[in-house]
Amino acid sequence: MEPIKPTGCCGAEAELHQVTGEEKHSEQNKHNECNEQKEQKMKRVAWGIFGIALWFVLYKQLLPFSHWFAYSLLGLAPGSHFGEAVQFFVYDSPKVMMLLLLIVFTVGIVRSFFTPEKTRSLLAGKREVTGNVMAAGLGIVTPFCSCSAVPLFIGFVQAGVPLGVTLSFLIAAPMVNEVALVLLYGLLGWKIAGLYLVTGLAVAIVSGWIIGRFNMESSIEDWVREIRAGEQPDMDMKLTWTDRIEQGKEAVRDIVGKVWPYVIAGIGVGAAIHGYVPEDFMAAVMGKDAWWSVPGAVLVGIPMYSNAAGIVPIVEALLGKGAALGTVLAFMMSVIALSLPEMVILRKVLKPKLIGVFIAVVSGGILLTGFLFNLII
Secondary structure, X not given: OOOOXXXXXXXXXXXXXXXXXXXXXXXXXXXXXXXXXXXXXXXXXXXXXXXXXXXXXXXXXXXXXHHXXXXXXXXXXXXXXXXXXXXXXXHHXXXXXXXXXXXXXXXXXXXXXXXXXXXXXXXXXXXXXXXXXXXXXXHHHOOOOHXXXXXHHHHHHHOOOOHHHHHHHHHHHHHOOHHHHHHHHHHHOHHHHHHHHHHHHHHHHHHHHHHHHOOOHHHEOHHHHOOOOOOOOOOOOOOOHHHHHHHHHHHHHHHHHHHHHHHHHHXXXXXXXXXXXXXXXXXXXXXXXXXOHHHHXXXXXXXXXXXXXXXXXXXXXXXXXXXXXXXXXXXXXXXXXXXXXXXXXXXXXXXXHHHHHHHHHHHHHHHHHHHHHHHHO
């Protein structure tokens, strides 16, 4: 005998109760998921506050720790060459690495809002002057490294960005980047960091504008100009804060993982200068009274290969030993913006004539910056 199925009004009520129960269950699940997300967000905020507080506590203890390590634990004599070098190295190594971790993580999150695709779209169709200023400003926050110079250049050409505007970006991106600025601020103070920001942007903007006046588009390699602009992939994805934090972590793994040997090497050189180079010698070689110190610093800097994280500790030591600010800034700019490996990479997309003009114009801007600061400071 078959079971009697509810019919009519009773059957409809049974189905309604079943549907209503499913809806309540679904709403309850959504409510639970929402609560879990809120709890996870609060945990991340709490851990973030704790991490920042711990960072500042440790940062404040670095100087007394370096003195204790060099002069008490190792028993080195205060004021001795080796003792001063060891104290400088023990102090600056964790200091620079801690600054680097905080900077790269924070900027990794900021950069999630400024993809290369967005940069291209912002600069496409912009006239020179306005475009040069925008390009130099975007160079500070846009992901950039030597290996990305060629694909970025090709992408800008495809998007119709003027040559001078493109070069303003390629000058500013490695030279006036966030690592250089924050390390300069942390090691030398906001005045020097601010001066470097203003002069670096000025060099990038003016150099790009001057090169743009030469109408040297024909000096771009033929294969680059023949590439037709295809449709660019839509990279404007909606990212959650979890995604952006992951990008910050990935930036730390990628960037810090690559630059830390340069950082340690730079601090080692800085420690040697700090401990062993006499102040009167450095003042004579790189002081403002030596007119040849600025061009000499640029010539020495161009063949070198380093990045901001590796060169800033050397800058700190040079300034501490009496080197003139303009000479040191010219040295730093030439190492970062005109390094020989960078020119080799750009040679893939630029003909020798344009490479020569690029080096001459940027070097001229750096020399002018160095002489100007030595004159007024």
